[in-house]
Amino acid sequence: VTVFEQEHFQGKCLEFTSECCNIQECGMDTIRSIRVESGAWVGFEHHDFQGQQFILERGEYPHWDAYSGNISYHVERLMSFRPIYCASHQSSRMIIFERENFMGRNAEICDDYPSLQAMGWMMPEVGSMHVQCGAFVCYQFPGYRGQQYIMECERHSGDYQHWRNWGSHCQTPQIQSIRRIQH
């Protein structure tokens, strides 16, 4: 991944092949554009992988509104990022539960779902999740919109018991679309 201090891939730039927990410690004030050359990454609003999350897949992000995706909560900063450990699309698998601590009704997710309700999940919330294989990105609204949460088998043993574990700034159990992440 290559990060730039100015919009449209201008100004000072740095190339990374592994995680960066604080871009300011690398001598860059802020990130205003990003080019992902390979792999899938997750960017964070704050240093040390805190705050709002942004899935970054291969391609060009010429300004902050290209990598954000949450309109309710404007984030014009991205201070840390790391690669995501993915599985093949075919083997990606997670279970979503109606209530926290893996209780209530559940459903297996092993595909991309722009609308959980269209696949039979009756409510706009998810109580807890367990990632069995691979990595997923969950979104607050249908059609892959709103707040994003990256869920990985390789982190927390894939266990996300409560919406407070979905991200350091998560404030709602609303999840209405989910998709797999692939390199």
Place this chain on the structure above:
Amino acid sequence: VTVFEQEHFQGKCLEFTSECCNIQECGMDTIRSIRVESGAWVGFEHHDFQGQQFILERGEYPHWDAYSGNISYHVERLMSFRPIYCASHQSSRMIIFERENFMGRNAEICDDYPSLQAMGWMMPEVGSMHVQCGAFVCYQFPGYRGQQYIMECERHSGDYQHWRNWGSHCQTPQIQSIRRIQH
């Protein structure tokens, strides 16, 4: 689809089972929240299906920033909408071309691609498109972000020769992610 005059599904509401070309002619001033009960719909910024497009799949959109998805260009209005004619996921198919008028290198799309570059498309733009079967939503940025364009086999014979045909307000050939639309 049920549309509400206030946020969070409050105030005056109207239910539709087919297209609406001007919500004001139905006696509603504006739409501030939406609940999609079935099918896939496309909403438009202006009446008569003009302006920015928003894909609306089954689920809840409690405020305008839930159904928008483009941060660069703030749209707080949705004046018309219509159902989208989809095919099954398995049979959805389109071809993207490097240059306008179906010229240059091309690639067949019959899956969901959060990053066209990750699947081998070398540039962040698409010149023209032909939808052979079903309907797709194309996005300006990777990960299903930014400006949205709905491409349907049932419209214009599926032919989109130039980025000016992608939508009435389209200003760029940038397309970096594409996915199928399903009921």
